[in-house]
Amino acid sequence: MEEAQWFLANSTVVKFRKESLEPALDYIRETLGLKGTKEGCREGDCGACAVLLGKRDPHKKGSVRYDSVASCLLAMGALQGCHLVTIEGLAIPAPTLKDARYRYPIAEESFLGSNANMVTAGAVEAAAGIAGAATLGQAKAGSSKSGTPRETSPSTLPRLTPVMEAILEENASQCGFCTPGLVISLTAFLASKPITIEYGIEAIEGNICRCTGYGAIRRALERLVEQFCRLPEPGVERIDALVAENVLPESAARFARDENLLASSRLQMFMGSPASSGAEGGAGNGEARSEDIRPYGPNLFIAGGTDFFVQQPDPLGSLSSNQLDLVVLLDGRPELLGIHNDTARQLLDIGAATNVRDFFESPLVRQAFPGIAQAEELFASSLVRNRATLGGNLCNASSIADLSSMFIAMDAKLVIRGDTERTVAADKFFRGYKELDLLSSEILARILLPNKTAGVKFNFEKISKRKHLDIATVNTALCLEMDTHDGILPRIAHGRISAGGVAPVPILLSKTSALLEGAIVSRELVKQVCETASGEFSTISDIRGSASYRARIMRRLMAQHFVTLFPTMSMQEGTQ
């Protein structure tokens, strides 16, 4: 038997053998029977289904992070080597109110033991082909001997984690439906982010609460920041500190350290493969490892899935078994990851499966494109950025994909890999509505961004109904290479300006960009830019805005680029 894929579900190792497209949300609620993870919208827009996703960097010893992700947008197949923590994995659900009220400490061991029993029992049924039938309530405890308590020494735990305490103390849970997701996101914040209010808000921006108006949630966050402002830097040390503080379960410390949980753990279960008839070792390309992915063939490539699951909220039901067999999950593949500085070619060479968060947080990217850090908050929410990939955002072929606009302005080159490898300029990649210069047998493998040492100015603008976690009505990026030899007035050497949401595809405003060549920055230039740009796009009306609005706001965003990049310049007549 080949080495199976595995992941850790709370404190149980789960082995699986297929590129399963089952949304983790369904697996958690139906197969594991853990109902604390809620379905609020099934498209990543509410955060009620948030779970912790723990990942280790295999190349960097001691590098571990826990992120909050929307489990409705998370394919089970993407969990290889990860630690999935649900709300039940953080604290022991209080069986009765009396217990909850007095918070009797109880032995963690007994919980883990019984829980493991139940999960394993569920796994037996799942493996027998009745996936989804096993719930905690129906599972028969004791049907397997593997449910013995884990090897770590028994310890006692108070029932609530400090995150839960903070929410309680500040009365930040009203109807309670969003609360588990909020607990998860705040826990991820403590695990992987600098401990400031701003980072805390960013961490929970994808968690929608309809009851509280967020006041009490902010106060809970403030309490946590005060309590945990002295944590070590993110990594194993911080995980240890958080386990000691009962923020994270002990399984997190073991995950962070143990390279081979599969071998060391006696708590195991198998996850059946809903896509194939046989539960184990299913046929097809399920066991593809990194070296097996060539040739690509006519596959269904998914990189992240944050768009895919919005379009296919129930892929196991809506896709045929043939289609499911073609699924190849690209995220996490080492050859598609990483941000490398190719100094010889003056390029940033970025793997297309790099996630959006890593891209925006990269010091290399921030250095190459000053101002890009400000664009991060406009891209979806942290829950989505933790999963969305660069390639996925581009290949979804939306005219309003934020990264498409940015890459076009940056003059990115896209490396396409099939039987051979070829390179396409980002602005030539989009050929028509939802039509890409990409064969079904090809994937977008890498993205090459110019990396000039100095003189680059970058700005991204986006208008949406809500500023955060929303799809753009329009967006635009401007990338300027300044002429550094000039005197008093800033002069542009080269410039590129893009626009999304004003045509069937994201476009390079080529005539407008041409105006920028060698131009001195002035109000007159801005006026010409606005005028010329208006002639380069045509707009339509939809729920995000009327055609007139799109045209008018885009004109203003053209000016806003210059307001942002050259703040001392006035746009009003009669002023300097």
Added chain:
Amino acid sequence: MNSPESFLNVTGATAYLDDLPVSADCLFAVPIVSPCAHGRLKKIDIQDALLVDPELVFVTAKDIPGVNQIGETVADEPLLVEEEWTYQGQCLAILLSADRARARRAAQAVHIEHEVLPVITDPREAARKGYFIMPSRTMACGDIHKALSQCAFVVEGCVDSGAQEHIYLETQGAIAHLGGDGKMHITSSSQSPSQVQHVAARVLDLWMNEVEVEVLRLGGGFGGKEDQAALWASLAALGAYRTRKQVKLYLDRRSDIRYTGKRHPYSTDFRIGMDAQGKLLVFEAEYFQNSGACCDLSPAILSRSLFHATAAYHIPNVTVTGHMCRTNLPPFTAFRGFGAPQAYFVIESAMDALARSSGRDPIELRRNNLRQDGDVFHFGQKAESCRALSCFDRLNEMAHLSTVRKSIAESNARNPHIKHGLAVTPICFGVSFTKLQMNQGGSLVHVYHDGTVSVATGAVEMGQQVARKIQKIAATTLGIDESRIRVDSTRSSTVANTSPTAASTGSDINGMAAMLACEQIKQRLLQWAADNWKYEKSDLGINQDCLVHAGAATRIGWEELVAKAYVARIDLSAHGFYATPGLVYDAKKEWGAPFAYHVYGCAAVLVALDVVRGTYHFEKVWVVHDSGKSIDEKVDIGQIEGGIAQGLGWAALEDLCYDAQGKILTDNLATYKIPDIHFMPEIEIEFLSGVDNPRAVLHSKAIGEPPLLYGIAGYFAILDAVRAMDADPLAAVTGSGPLDIPERSTASGLYSIPMTSEKVLDLIETMSCRAAPLLAGKASRS
């Protein structure tokens, strides 16, 4: 201490409807709905659906054993359409399958043959054609014509407000089964279990005592589950009745948004006038309520609009008329505020227009016309313990509004690209159901012989923490620790004939009923203690878990007292009942005193407008709120903050779109945006101090709905910021002018909720040409 349920919430242990265990043979129901807004059914073809699941069960109107009618106010809403449907998303049938995902796929394979009929979505068009839910209503006082001749300023205008989707995070649903006891058992996510019971009994031709309805904690309601939960519960019950199996119906988010009602859109014409001293004399309004396709709660909502037509202002001559216009949209329904927000937006728009056209300071104009003690509302009620002015003036002090306004003026003069705006909204909200019979509540309290207490009432816990308040009320009344008290779920066989948990009355009515029951038990215990230990009963009390004699604690603790009373065969259970006293209203004359009391308060909202991008950000909200003697300030703060979020969302952000054919265009959270944490400003809240309210339980005041009205200030803060511009600072470079702006945006659209970024931009670009007279007329500021 927090309510014990919260411990379950934070650990993820709270079970909502979708989390409840179901039996192994449970069937999942998926509604088959109308494919367009108005049509006639010819045939439902399920052949392809049977290919998805050959075992599926298909239930139509023919399977209804009782009356195919769920309308409670007007019998105009079938459970399942038999022939003609009147909105898109109306239920035609249900499919039942053993697997939820399969049931949903099968439903997609159902074909509906039908004839398309003409559609009306605009309430004014419906009114022109005479399509009304019920006869229109008018409330009036004074002499409009005489008063108009005395006015120095009169302004007329048109005001629109849009629909608002509840987005309770837990969608609608129910689980039903016909028990071995011959009873239909329904677990419903409902604010109104008695209505579910009544409707399900009618549909199934059962008696009410044959239908048991239990409501656990809701994952949010906000009015959306007041009238509309009965539909889903009745469908589940019908499925269970036909199949004799457990049936679960739980809508996914898209279905919920598509099929269920929202806050009513209103379109209103107004006329307002004042004398030369700035005192309001006249207000007239004609409200066109878009009621949707069925009656639902539209009449009650309209009456609350009419009652709140003048908001917190005293106006001696008023005529307000409301029309309930029948359109082909899903029946609009209760949503926190219940018609009051729509009316508030009209009068606040009228005040804004009046201030701008007369050159008066809008904040001063509002203050000068606040209602005071002894003023008579336009429906005859006399204002008592009126605190409009004290809230207004305290807000002015607390928020340092004059300093704030000065620094706004300074920063606006300095910064061409960011303009700040400020608006103040006073509130005055009547508490009581406007339908008199609904102002009643019951409770059932048991003291168990170990000293713990179970309190059941008609109140549904949906996050508003009414259980927390009832727990405190019971503990205070009994003189024992809160941890001994458990507030139990709402169940029709425990407390009968309950009113919905709505109209902000949840804690007033049910809290009072709980108090009365606790009081009975306490008196029995004290009587027995007096007899047993030879005390004067009048000297006895219970305090801090202890029997108290003449003010001093005895050695007899609560547990001992209860245990001994039990042995002595004292009744430790009691039913409490409360009917709000003093309510009178003559619906024919539209005159009386329909409210037990009013809630007062005042809010200021500060906004920063980015005039280049045409976007805005609310920076700060200040609130002074009259909560009487608050039962729990943390709970009340949560209600105020949450209400403001929904109010700001409605006024500015939440943009629910239907097309002309009555199809909803924003049916998910990707397109319908509600406030997130970035959207919400800092909110500073102060409770008005030293105030009492003898008219409600423990001298508190209702809290649920009134704070939503504060959000309306956000709309006028944006207008204030737009008016702070001299001209569009980008006019020189963008070359934009009035010709580019669609017609609707210039004058009539000035008062049109929500204030989307698109509307903001229209206003900004209008500034460059001073096309809109109301915008251009900038008020002078002191």
